[in-house]
Amino acid sequence: MSPDPPDPQLLDLAQSFRTTLRHTVFLSRSMDSDGDITAMQMSTLGMAADAPLRVSRVAANLGIRVPSATEQIIKLEQAGLVSRQPDPTDSRAVLVKLTAQGRAAWEEAGRRRNARVAALLARLDDGERATLAAALPVIQKINHTLG
Amino acid sequence: MSPDPPDPQLLDLAQSFRTTLRHTVFLSRSMDSDGDITAMQMSTLGMAADAPLRVSRVAANLGIRVPSATEQIIKLEQAGLVSRQPDPTDSRAVLVKLTAQGRAAWEEAGRRRNARVAALLARLDDGERATLAAALPVIQKINHTLG
DNA sequence: GCTCATAGTTAGGCAGCCTAACATTCTTCC
DNA sequence: GGAAGAATGTTAGGCTGCCTAACTATGAGC
Numbered sequence: 001m002s003p004d005p006p007d008p009q010l011l012d013l014a015q016s017f018r019t020t021l022r023h024t025v026f027l028s029r030s031m032d033s034d035g036d037i038t039a040m041q042m043s044t045l046g047m048a049a050d051a052p053l054r055v056s057r058v059a060a061n062l063g064i065r066v067p068s069a070t071e072q073i074i075k076l077e078q079a080g081l082v083s084r085q086p087d088p089t090d091s092r093a094v095l096v097k098l099t100a101q102g103r104a105a106w107e108e109a110g111r112r113r114n115a116r117v118a119a120l121l122a123r124l125d126d127g128e129r130a131t132l133a134a135a136l137p138v139i140q141k142i143n144h145t146l147g
Numbered sequence: 148m149s150p151d152p153p154d155p156q157l158l159d160l161a162q163s164f165r166t167t168l169r170h171t172v173f174l175s176r177s178m179d180s181d182g183d184i185t186a187m188q189m190s191t192l193g194m195a196a197d198a199p200l201r202v203s204r205v206a207a208n209l210g211i212r213v214p215s216a217t218e219q220i221i222k223l224e225q226a227g228l229v230s231r232q233p234d235p236t237d238s239r240a241v242l243v244k245l246t247a248q249g250r251a252a253w254e255e256a257g258r259r260r261n262a263r264v265a266a267l268l269a270r271l272d273d274g275e276r277a278t279l280a281a282a283l284p285v286i287q288k289i290n291h292t293l294g
Numbered sequence: 295g296c297t298c299a300t301a302g303t304t305a306g307g308c309a310g311c312c313t314a315a316c317a318t319t320c321t322t323c324c
Numbered sequence: 325g326g327a328a329g330a331a332t333g334t335t336a337g338g339c340t341g342c343c344t345a346a347c348t349a350t351g352a353g354c
Contacts, residue, residue: 026210056333
């Protein structure tokens with residue numbers, strides 16, 4: 001239970017990683033101004049794009065509490081992007097389902113954001129892009145370590 | 148001025164990058180619960196750790212408006228972590244300066260966070276860590292492209 | 295010295311998150 | 325089958341962080 005003995009090299013990498021992340025969050029925030037759809041809303045629509053899911057699942061995936069998810073989902077519903085339907089297998093639950101309009105908005109916003117990010121990546125050389133591409137799975141692995 | 152012709156490969160990478168970033172922001176948020184110091188406050192203290200700086204500089208570096216920066220800085224001041232002093236060279240300006248207590252708190256929080264991140268990185272193998280280390284400068288470069 | 299730009303602060307409002315309390319439905323166990 | 329408890333959402337109320345608009349005070353230029 002004692003904290004691992006601090007490996008200096010690991011701490012250095014952690015420091016760099018942390019600094020990079022901080023700036024990245026910042027970048028992510030500025031990318032966020034997509035007109036009207038927030039990053040959270042994008043994520044929510046993306047989940048529902050695969051299959052309808054419960055409010056509690058949305059909350060868990062977003063890392064927020066259920067009441068907060070309800071709030072966001074109601075806004076998406078009012079915008080006509082999702083619908084809320086009782087789960088036929090469990091009347092307590094509510095299924096969040098993407099509407100046709102929601103799917104269109106999600107895809108369109110995704111295209112816009114991809115284009116914007118691609119424009120940034122275009123300024124890298126091939127080697128840098130390869131390095132980045134190789135690292136993304138590693139970062140994903142780190143992200144999933146939390147689970 | 149027309150948007151670059153979409154290079155499919157670039158868009159793919161952009162898509163992966165975007166997805167990874169989203170999860171990373173999420174990770175970053177969960178790392179944020181450091182007891183009492185928020186990520187923004189950490190950044191602010193970090194800036195002041197180098198040298199006293201103006202409120203407007205803090206705002207610019209954080210990507211927020213001046214009134215919002217004032218708000219945060221006042222909180223840090225009330226917590227005894229920074230002091231606010233008039234700039235001797237320009238009486239309109241206010242210099243945000245780290246107090247001894249502020250420096251201690253900043254270093255301590257940095258250590259805690261590094262340790263936490265290092266614990267995540269410890270679960271990677273050497274090759275993955277090398278891949279990650281190689282990519283950090285690239286990501287930094289992307290971040291700075293915004294400027 | 296008047297005018298205009300610059301640096302911060304104050305005031306008021308909005309969005310997103312939280313906890314606590316509640317209604318409803320499912321599950322378990324007798 | 326019925327009571328007790330668990331699970332799913334929603335509602336209510338509050339907090340934080342961000343914003344814009346309006347204001348004060350100082351600096352800079354003609």
